Amino acid sequence: MAKLNAAKSMGDGLSGPAPDYLSFHPVPSRPAFRPPEGAVDAHCHVFGPAAQFNFSPARKYTPVDAPASQLFALRDHLGFARNVIVQATCHGTDNAAMLDAIARSKGRARGVAVIEKDTSDTELARLHDGGVRGVRFNFLKRLVGDAPKDDYIRVAARAAEMGWHIVVYFESDELADLAPFITSLPGTIVIDHMGRPDIANGLEDPGFARVRGLMDREDRFWIKVSCPERLTVAGPPYGDVVPFGRKLVADYPDRVLWGTDWPHPNMRSHMPDDGALVDMIPQIAPTAELQRKLLVDNPMRLYWPEEQAND
Numbered sequence: 239m240a241k242l243n244a245a246k247s248m249g250d251g252l253s254g255p256a257p258d259y260l261s262f263h264p265v266p267s268r269p270a271f272r273p274p275e276g277a278v279d280a281h282c283h284v285f286g287p288a289a290q291f292n293f294s295p296a297r298k299y300t301p302v303d304a305p306a307s308q309l310f311a312l313r314d315h316l317g318f319a320r321n322v323i324v325q326a327t328c329h330g331t332d333n334a335a336m337l338d339a340i341a342r343s344k345g346r347a348r349g350v351a352v353i354e355k356d357t358s359d360t361e362l363a364r365l366h367d368g369g370v371r372g373v374r375f376n377f378l379k380r381l382v383g384d385a386p387k388d389d390y391i392r393v394a395a396r397a398a399e400m401g402w403h404i405v406v407y408f409e410s411d412e413l414a415d416l417a418p419f420i421t422s423l424p425g426t427i428v429i430d431h432m433g434r435p436d437i438a439n440g441l442e443d444p445g446f447a448r449v450r451g452l453m454d455r456e457d458r459f460w461i462k463v464s465c466p467e468r469l470t471v472a473g474p475p476y477g478d479v480v481p482f483g484r485k486l487v488a489d490y491p492d493r494v495l496w497g498t499d500w501p502h503p504n505m506r507s508h509m510p511d512d513g514a515l516v517d518m519i520p521q522i523a524p525t526a527e528l529q530r531k532l533l534v535d536n537p538m539r540l541y542w543p544e545e546q547a548n549d
């Protein structure tokens with residue numbers, strides 16, 4: 239069990255404020271499941287190091303240092319080939335740490351940014367050249383302050399100009415209010431962490447029905463079958479979440495993505511073993527074809543369309 243004091247051993251990045259949640263698992267197991275060639279961890283983050291990259295003064299949590307070197311070591315340890323690095327709220331709209339990690343990845347990472355509504359065209363071009371292919375809208379009140387919908391609409395228009403998609407993170411019980419706004423956004427929309435259904439209600443959960451309603455309504459909606467550790471009631475190995483991931487992969491095989499969510503910000507109940515998260519994949523994607531779509535074809539189509547294998 240990773241403890242807060244483990245964070246102390248995570249190098250000197252903690253010269254800043256102490257982190258207020260668990261540090262990532264120090265020795266993740268090697269998964270029994272071997273991901274297919276070219277597998278993509280399509281949702282992960284880098285934090286700091288604090289000494290080099292400032293955390294946002296508006297942040298709602300203070301992260302541990304989680305640098306690119308450790309993300310890429312985990313990628314190799316788990317048997318993945320590429321990463322999609324998602325800007326985390328603790329860095330606000332300062333995408334420097336994410337861009338730096340992409341630059342260090344030797345072409346094996348792309349990014350999702352958080353930008354201001356008045357971001358210049360020059361900055362958008364710099365982000366695109368730096369590997370950004372999407373923007374993120376975070377609607378969780380515990381993570382960000384409320385932004386006017388007009389701001390999101392402006393950002394969404396800028397993203398559409400760049401050919402980028404929009405990643406949205408919301409609680410499924412807020413979707414009743416959010417859905418009209420989300421369906422008004424242009425382009426491809428990717429829903430984070432299964433849309434956060436209430437696992438305790440089982441597959442009939444009304445929030446999960448609303449999320450599936452979005453997926454059924456338009457092919458431009460995609461969804462990440464990630465973060466069982468955030469959603470579980472039962473705890474590891476997250477057997478209560480498997481039916482949710484399995485249903486999403488079965489019903490939307492060409493529009494699902496998977497990610498570790500390393501370094502797992504804001505986890506307090508426990509810290510998942512990333513190797514165990516990988517070993518959940520065969521339970522939610524039970525065939526080699528579904529695994530290849532989930533881990534290779536779908537993320538490549540969205541993040542490396544210029545390289546997409548023409549199979």
Ligand SMILES: O=C(O)c1cc(C(=O)O)oc(=O)c1
Nearest residue numbers: 325326327328381499503504
């Ligand atoms: O549930 C969370 O706390 C969380 C936070 C962030 C972030 O701060 O960006 O990203 C995630 O994917 C999940």
